Every structure is written in structure tokens, then in C-alpha cells.
Amino acid sequence: MPHTFDAIIIGAGIMGCSTAFQLAKRGWKVAVLEKDHIGSGSTGKSSAIIRQHYSNEVTARMALYGLREFQDFKERVGGECGFVRTGYVGIASAKDQAGLAANVALQQSIGIKTDLISAECLREIMPGVETSDLVSACYEPESGYADPHLTVNAYADAARRLGAQIFVNSEVVGVRFVSGHVAGVDTKADRLDAPLVLNCAGPWGARVARLVGLDVPINPCRVQVTFFRRPAGHEAAHPVVADFIHATYFRAETGNLTLVGLIDPAEANAIVNPDSYNESVGTDFVLDVGERLVRRYPAMERSQNTGGYAGLYAITPDWHPIIDELPAGSGFFICAGFSGHGFKLGPAVGLMAAEMLIGESTPTFDRRLFRFSRYAENDPVRGRYEYSIAG
Numbered sequence: 001m002p003h004t005f006d007a008i009i010i011g012a013g014i015m016g017c018s019t020a021f022q023l024a025k026r027g028w029k030v031a032v033l034e035k036d037h038i039g040s041g042s043t044g045k046s047s048a049i050i051r052q053h054y055s056n057e058v059t060a061r062m063a064l065y066g067l068r069e070f071q072d073f074k075e076r077v078g079g080e081c082g083f084v085r086t087g088y089v090g091i092a093s094a095k096d097q098a099g100l101a102a103n104v105a106l107q108q109s110i111g112i113k114t115d116l117i118s119a120e121c122l123r124e125i126m127p128g129v130e131t132s133d134l135v136s137a138c139y140e141p142e143s144g145y146a147d148p149h150l151t152v153n154a155y156a157d158a159a160r161r162l163g164a165q166i167f168v169n170s171e172v173v174g175v176r177f178v179s180g181h182v183a184g185v186d187t188k189a190d191r192l193d194a195p196l197v198l199n200c201a202g203p204w205g206a207r208v209a210r211l212v213g214l215d216v217p218i219n220p221c222r223v224q225v226t227f228f229r230r231p232a233g234h235e236a237a238h239p240v241v242a243d244f245i246h247a248t249y250f251r252a253e254t255g256n257l258t259l260v261g262l263i264d265p266a267e268a269n270a271i272v273n274p275d276s277y278n279e280s281v282g283t284d285f286v287l288d289v290g291e292r293l294v295r296r297y298p299a300m301e302r303s304q305n306t307g308g309y310a311g312l313y314a315i316t317p318d319w320h321p322i323i324d325e326l327p328a329g330s331g332f333f334i335c336a337g338f339s340g341h342g343f344k345l346g347p348a349v350g351l352m353a354a355e356m357l358i359g360e361s362t363p364t365f366d367r368r369l370f371r372f373s374r375y376a377e378n379d380p381v382r383g384r385y386e387y388s389i390a391g
């Protein structure tokens with residue numbers, strides 16, 4: 001096994017694999033170390049919704065970059081990502097209409113296809129949807145969802161084809177420094193050298209940061225999703241719906257299923273041990289989100305629940321990631337804390353992180369928003385809504 005690399009990435013989720021792909025494309029000798037298997041963290045359990053709706057220009061631009069990559073995946077990355085275009089509908093409450101309109105205007109100004117639509121228009125797009133509480137909604141016809149397993153493995157394969165090495169079952173247990181600068185990492189079985197190390201450990205991001213004495217506010221939080229089989233007459237796939245009024249999101253899944261999850265800031269309180277938490281879905285959760293779903297999509301009263309699971313969000317205080325070198329000039333970088341909305345950003349984050357490691361002087365995306373010091377400066381990322389995950 002070769003032991004010297006230009007950069008070592010810790011974690012083979014979408015962030016680690018997409019960054020490895022971008023670095024390898026630029027001729028860098030890269031190693032990705034994964035404690036388990038590719039996509040075994042948040043990525044493999046992602047609902048993988050791809051929408052463009054964000055409150056900040058940089059995140060909206062990143063989401064648009066991601067959409068283009070998912071649409072043209074074979075050409076740009078190779079392999080399959082399973083992108084399904086269903087459209088995306090965002091339903092905000094009456095008090096959030098100004099924010100909704102401002103976000104749509106921002107997105108339109110940077111080339112995202114999105115519009116404010118009326119209740120009548122929404123009923124045409126999604127027959128059977130309940131709209132009596134709706135003032136207006138936003139609609140993105142190009143959005144949809146992807147297959148997270150296909151996607152992360154396609155990035156890993158693309159990186160490998162370009163020379164990157166991915167070591168699975170290889171947990172990083174130490175990061176070595178020489179004179180204050182990164183020199184390499186240790187696994188239980190091996191020592192690998194590199195002047196740059198990138199922490200892409202998702203919900204384990206704070207634990208990996210602690211290996212170098214850093215305390216970063218990234219909590220592993222348990223979240224659940226469940227599936228309902230759509231009844232006769234409603235087999236056709238519906239758009240992705242973010243229903244901020246009932247605090248749920250749902251999207252179609254193969255087999256006439258609808259996947260449902262919560263949009264709830266309180267999910268940040270469900271902090272668990274990421275190595276041992278209850279991965280099953282709870283009955284209370286199924287009943288609760290089932291009721292919320294029926295309020296928006298009454299035909300689901302006749303649906304059948306088909307189970308679900310729990311996964312992990314890596315949640316920061318402002319529900320946005322930390323993408324930074326800590327401390328500056330040390331060669332230790334962090335790219336974690338995507339707080340439940342990172343999948344769609346994965347293609348852009350790979351580029352952003354690669355350019356950060358390379359020291360690109362004119363980066364494609366401005367990563368200032370994600371600097372670690374924003375918390376000490378009391379300048380967190382702010383969205384236009386209270387629904388933190390909406391960004």
C-alpha cells in the first residue's frame with residue numbers, strides 16, 4: 001500500500017468522495033479513509049432531495065451547480081446517480097410569504113427556474129393536494145431527487161479511475177503534526193503521510209476534530225423517515241413537497257411509495273451516540289407524520305405504512321456546515337456539519353473543498369459564509385425563515 005499522498009480525506013460520504021473526485025481530476029494523489037463502507041454515514045440514508053430553494057445566494061448557486069451535475073451526471077462524473085425529475089413545491093405559511101417571494105426573486109436572479117404559484121396552479125401540478133390554507137407556494141419544475149447509494153459510489157468510482165485510493169474499514173484514530181503542520185494520519189493498522197488532511201466525517205466530524213484538539217459544534221442527531229404506499233388512483237409520482245405549514249417533507253419513491261420526514265428545528269435536540277443509536281422508526285413518529293401528510297394530501301388516508309428507519313443529521317448551531325482550515329495554515333481542514341440538507345450541495349462542496357485545499361485564488365464559490373469564526377463573531381448564517389433546515 002502506498003503511504004504518501006498530496007491529501008488525505010477522512011470519510012467516504014458524498015463530501016469526501018466528491019472532493020476526492022475533484023482533487024484527482026486535477027492530478028492530485030489522494031487517499032480517502034473510511035471507517036466503515038462507502039456511504040455508510042448520513043449519505044446512505046439520505047432522502048436525497050434536490051431543490052434550489054435557499055435564502056443565501058451562495059447556497060442557491062451551489063444547489064444550482066449540483067442540479068446541473070445530477071442532470072448531466074454520466075457526462076460530468078460517469079456512472080449513475082438515479083436522478084428523477086418530479087419538480088419541487090415549497091409551501092410556506094402566511095407569515096412567511098415575504099421570505100418566500102424574496103427567495104424566489106433571489107433564485108430567479110441567478111438563473112434558477114422557480115416561480116410563485118397560486119393554489120389553483122398547485123392543484124394542477126399535484127392533483128389531490130389540499131390548498132385551503134395556502135396563500136402561495138414556490139415551484140421548481142427542474143428539481144427532484146436522486147439515489148444516494150448510486151451517487152456516492154459513482155463519485156468514489158470516478159475518483160478511483162482518476163487515481164484516488166479509497167480504503168474502507170480504515171478508521172482514522174490519530175492525526176500527526178510536525179512543527180504545527182499536518183504530517184499524516186494513523187489508522188489502527190497503518191500510517192499514511194500527507195501535508196493536508198480534510199475532515200469529511202459528517203456526524204463524527206466533531207469527534208475527528210477532537211483528535212487534533214479542536215472543539216467544533218457539530219452534533220450527531222437522530223432523525224426518522226417513513227414510507228406510505230399510495231392508494232389506487234394515486235400511483236403516479238407526485239412532486240417533492242416541503243410543507244412548512246405542517247413541518248413535513250415528502251417525495252415519491254419507487255413502488256408507489258411516498259417517503260416522509262419532518263422539518264423540525266427540535267431535531268437538533270435528539271443528540272445521540274453515532275456508533276449506537278436506535279436505527280428503527282418509531283410508531284409515534286409514523287402516526288404523527290402520517291397525520292400531517294394526510295392534512296396536505298388527503299388521499300393518503302387510505303395509504304399503508306411500509307416501515308422506515310432512522311439516520312443521522314450532523315447539526316451545527318445555524319444548520320450550516322463548517323468549511324475551513326483550522327487553525328489557518330495548519331493543513332487540517334474541516335468540511336462537515338451539513339445539518340440535514342447537504343446531499344444536493346455535495347457536487348458543489350466537492351469543488352469548494354478541493355479549491356480550498358489547492359489554495360485556489362479565485363474560487364468558484366465564496367466559502368466565507370461557512371467559516372468557523374462566524375460563531376465567535378456572532379454572525380451565524382441566517383435564513384429568511386425559522387425553518388432552519390430550509391437554509
Ligand SMILES: Cc1cc2nc3c(=O)[nH]c(=O)nc-3n(C[C@H](O)[C@H](O)[C@H](O)COP(=O)(O)OP(=O)(O)OC[C@H]3O[C@@H](n4cnc5c(N)ncnc54)[C@H](O)[C@@H]3O)c2cc1C
Pocket residue numbers: 010011012013014015016033034035036037038039040041042043044045046047048049050170171172173200201202203204205208223224225310311312313335336337338339340341342343344345
Ligand atoms: C434521513 C436523512 C434524510 C436526508 N435528506 C436529505 C435531502 O433530502 N436532501 C439533502 O440535500 N440532504 C439530505 N440529508 C442530508 C445529507 O444526506 C447529508 O448532509 C450528507 O449526506 C452528509 O454527507 P457527509 O459526506 O458530510 O457525511 P456522511 O455521509 O455521514 O459521511 C461521513 C463518513 O465519515 C466516516 N467516518 C467518520 N469517522 C471516521 C474516522 N475516524 N475515520 C474514517 N472514516 C470516518 C463515516 O463512516 C461516514 O461514512 C439527509 C440526511 C438524512 C440522515
